[in-house]
Amino acid sequence: MNERLDSMLRRYGELTKLIEDPHLVQDQKKYRDTMREYSQLNAVAGAAKEMDTLNEQLRGARIMVQDEKDPEMKELAREELRELETRLKDSGDRLKFLLIPRDPLDEKNIIMEIRAGTGGDEAALFAADLYRMYSRFAETRGWKFEIMNSNETELGGFKEIVFSISGSNVYENLRYESGVHRVQRVPSTEASGRIHTSAVTVAVLPEADETEIDIKPEDLRIDVMRAGGPGGQCVNTTDSAVRIIHLPTGISVHCQDEKSQIKNKAKAMRILRARIYEMEEARAASERAEARKSQIGSGDRSERIRTYNFPQNRLTDHRINLTLYKLDLIMQGDVSELFDALKLSAREALYGAAAGE
Numbered sequence: 001m002n003e004r005l006d007s008m009l010r011r012y013g014e015l016t017k018l019i020e021d022p023h024l025v026q027d028q029k030k031y032r033d034t035m036r037e038y039s040q041l042n043a044v045a046g047a048a049k050e051m052d053t054l055n056e057q058l059r060g061a062r063i064m065v066q067d068e069k070d071p072e073m074k075e076l077a078r079e080e081l082r083e084l085e086t087r088l089k090d091s092g093d094r095l096k097f098l099l100i101p102r103d104p105l106d107e108k109n110i111i112m113e114i115r116a117g118t119g120g121d122e123a124a125l126f127a128a129d130l131y132r133m134y135s136r137f138a139e140t141r142g143w144k145f146e147i148m149n150s151n152e153t154e155l156g157g158f159k160e161i162v163f164s165i166s167g168s169n170v171y172e173n174l175r176y177e178s179g180v181h182r183v184q185r186v187p188s189t190e191a192s193g194r195i196h197t198s199a200v201t202v203a204v205l206p207e208a209d210e211t212e213i214d215i216k217p218e219d220l221r222i223d224v225m226r227a228g229g230p231g232g233q234c235v236n237t238t239d240s241a242v243r244i245i246h247l248p249t250g251i252s253v254h255c256q257d258e259k260s261q262i263k264n265k266a267k268a269m270r271i272l273r274a275r276i277y278e279m280e281e282a283r284a285a286s287e288r289a290e291a292r293k294s295q296i297g298s299g300d301r302s303e304r305i306r307t308y309n310f311p312q313n314r315l316t317d318h319r320i321n322l323t324l325y326k327l328d329l330i331m332q333g334d335v336s337e338l339f340d341a342l343k344l345s346a347r348e349a350l351y352g353a354a355a356g357e
Helices: 002-018 028-067 071-099 120-141 170-177 261-285 291-296 336-354
Strands: 110-116 144-152 158-166 179-185 196-206 220-228 235-246 251-255 304-309 314-317 322-324
Touching: 002 028, 002 071, 028 071, 110 120, 110 170, 110 261, 120 144, 120 158, 120 170, 120 179, 120 196, 144 251, 144 261, 158 170, 170 196, 170 336, 196 261, 235 261, 251 261, 314 336, 322 336
Parallel strands: 179 304
Antiparallel strands: 110 158, 110 196, 144 158, 179 196, 220 235, 235 251, 304 314, 314 322
């Protein structure tokens, strides 16, 4: 840990000088990457400085406890010593967490897919509720939000909705949403007041850059569905749905929200790239340590991760045994407490693995 800290502090010193270079801003990508790394290491440097300060204060408090003759002052020094020891332990734990290597995926933007499962119209309505929950949370973070494809029902629900979210550390905050979300509530169409149970499936895909996933044109089959004009005399080429099939994997993506065929194809390629990237990452993850999975779950879309009980205003995340009685606020996008608990559990698991537990 000490070697890693020394290395990170040296790099922090290098970055401190680098960001003072006025030419850095001319390369926007390098500037963004540098500032992101600087921000992360700044937290490490701050925690290390805090520990140095506390250690210095501890030395002074111990000397005072040892040398002080006045009983009352000696007792005050002992109290200060106990408080400083507690603060030092907390600071040390915080620094250890910061020293855990970050998952490079955490900084990525995402493509999120929400699909209605069992429950018919009620599942589709809950899919729309989840979409609003995530979009409101994204707004509070200042993240960019874009619908890529949707299939809306007559009642205002979604059989399926696919959208992208981009911003700072999006995947880090939303990666644990993959899985089956179960809802228990009385549908608005239920006259008897009976509680129904429905399910919605969520997939969170880290969005891949074009340079990260090489897709060969010959591996794609692209189908364009054009709407026929009046009387079948002409073809409307400005309102075109696009389906792309990746032949080696069999992954199929359909986009129809845009009026432009070119825009639909571009969105479909982004989704396809993300799905292939997720498939390759999942294959690599299966060969790595299972520490994160044991705490948070595999993220498999067949795994039931959470229950939303509306009559009891209760949300339960089954992976970390967390229950919150503020479902009404959560559905309005107040999900920071939930997401922070999931991140903390994952980091504790990684810390335990790093410590050889």
